[in-house]
Amino acid sequence: MTIAIFFIFGLMIGSFLNVVVFRLRLAESFFWTRSKCPHCQSLIRWFDNIPLLSFFVLGARCRDCRKKISWQYPLVELATGIVFGAIGANFFVSSEWLSWVLTGYYCLIFSALVAILVYDWLYFEILGILLWGSVFLAIIFNLFWDWQNFSFGQNIWDSFIYAGVLAGTVGFSLFFFLVAISREKWMGMGDANLAILLGLFLGWPKIILAFFLAFALGAIYGIILIVLKKKKMKSQIPFAPFLVAGTLISFFFFSSVSAWYWSLLF
Template sequence: MTSPDPLAVVCALSGVLGLLIGSFLNVVVHRVPRGESVVSPPSACPSCGHHVRARDNVPVLSWLVLHGRCRDCREPISRRYLLVELLTGVVFALVTWRVGITAALPAYLYLAAIAVALALIDLDVRRLPDAIVLPSYPVALVLLAAASAGSGDWGALARALAGAAALFLLYATLWFAHPRGMGLGDVKLAGVLGLYLGWWGWDALAVGGFAAFLLGGAVSLPLLLVGRAGRKSSIPFGPCMLVAALAALFCAAPLAGWYLDLVGLGAAV
């Protein structure tokens, strides 16, 4: 009997952890924009006010057992809670598969968690809260420093700092030139993403930085064409930045290789 693949086991465990984190992120997404505590009071049904019982707070399973309704008043529970838990679980599993069983895994799982929370908050309220973005700087630095210590690659940490500075300055320049076209929250988030992309590699920094604007255009153009948005409409850019950063972890190397081959520099690099 063959032993299970260790990476597959860790991916499965990360997926389960993602479900649990996703349940907490539902609270974060709801309360942080309102300036409320994420630890008290306990979660309650918005319709009848009854506190959610521990057995009804099991990710995914509780929603399915209750058929998506409150145990007390039978009012529907939004499918969004279920979808956020599932999304976080899938993202955690995919990030684990990509990063592998390495010292960098905790750092990139943290990125996955804040990516889900910030993307949803920005879609809801057109804002990237400082309460999540600013603490992510020291947390990311500590986790990425631990990853460099574990791998012995201190150059990656230096590259992360350079990436943070480069992406922050790029967004700050764009914000200064056209404040209405970009939120200050996007500028603050850019530095965090620059840390992660820079640590991963220069190709990830370039692809992740460029892809955010490409994705933003791909989202905005159809809305403009169908009249759902105007030239002065506020379209959240944070989700584009976060999706592009996560996508760069998976596709930056092949995309960079394809581009170098296209311009005839592949063999020279």
Template sequence: MFYLFIIFSFLFGLIIGSFINCLVYRLHTKQPFVTERSHCPKCRKQIIWYDNLPIISYLLLRGHCRHCRQTISLQYPLVEFACGLIFVLISLKIYFSFVLGSIAILYFVGYCFFAAVFLFIFIYDLRYYLIPDVVTLPAIFLALIFNLLIYFSAPTAQGFWSFFSGYFLGGLVGGGFFLAQFILSKGKWIGGGDIRLGFLIGFLLGWPHTLVCLFLAYISGAAVGIFLIISKKKSMQSAIPFGTFLTPSALITLLCGQWILTKYLSLTLY
């Protein structure tokens, strides 16, 4: 049963990864998402279903369109594989947390959904230096709903306001931190999309896990930024999409934020 769950999680992740690739392309090109069939972005020919299988079709076609033979971006199989791997990690976290029954399903669906949202934002911000509100705004609302469902599904000694105060505080810290930077710099340091992403991360992770996410994002962002400047691929004036650091940091915190926090406190307090 355990191995079937892992296999299902990986295959499910491949499908969602393919969906994310499609959403990134169609949202940027303003194409209808539901009514239009998948097609090659270069020759516009419709993609047959057996050429649209995650990873497998890319390998069988050797990374080229069947019709025009133009190269298919490596982004497609990489995103599909990454999503499959992330979903496997989520299933492992839930399994080894000994969460059972309907609450386990709720955690799995919720974590997979927000992992997909973060992966989408990572790809979109990396490619276009933009975080679409059409994704982040509904996700903020759904993060609150998700935690509300967790509260009513899992028995806890905490009262409602005691439970939710941590998530509201996380949202205020996550969003407020970037809002303050936006105001102080008049929009030069940070974009509006980062503010809304900060609210999303805060309302999802709560306090103090939002701080863990911010810490990881700034450490990784500084390391990558220094490397790019030293290698002369970027300058001090170059813009770097910060969503590409926030989203993986949020995923890491979602999966093992408590462990990171516990280790950090054990090192600082003793």
């Protein structure tokens, strides 16, 4: 039941995130403006605006002008629904108020990451307003969490702010180094800034797995594109989608992946 509620809530938020990306690009206001078809400008009827379903009912076309609707819309909705469902299943306990804060925080951060991913994918740019807003939120949350769970003699590694600042600093330094020696050819400054957020969110050592996966997935994707001759060696590939994918996997599967890894070594 919890999963279903979080999933449906995620679908709705995903639908909103599509709008966020679109309107931030055009610098339009978010609220109190009804969605329009980007092609023919006709207002979208409420029953054509149902996450996931409407896309298929409409046959991926605008009801008025028959122009194709991008697959981005249902994919972002579904992905957000699944992530929210997983967060609900893993962290939400309705009788514990701290779990409300925790799940709310996770949902907010992942929503921002989805929007950052889509925006970077479409426009090769990391959205500053979402990034720095989330960095601020992550710092506040980490401090709050440490304050709630403080006990004398606790291990420093159990401190969210300590693990987060360490991971963010290491991540930013590594990426900044890559940005500097390649003069922004391998990686943009936006990716280095994004590493700060991912570090604060994941903490140490989860960030290492996230980066490893991001580079691995990015490399695989690049090779596939070159083999399919869609891109040349030099062309630009947005990196935020791979960073967010790595973050997602590390966030949910870090303990199973590291257990598996150590079992290979010993």
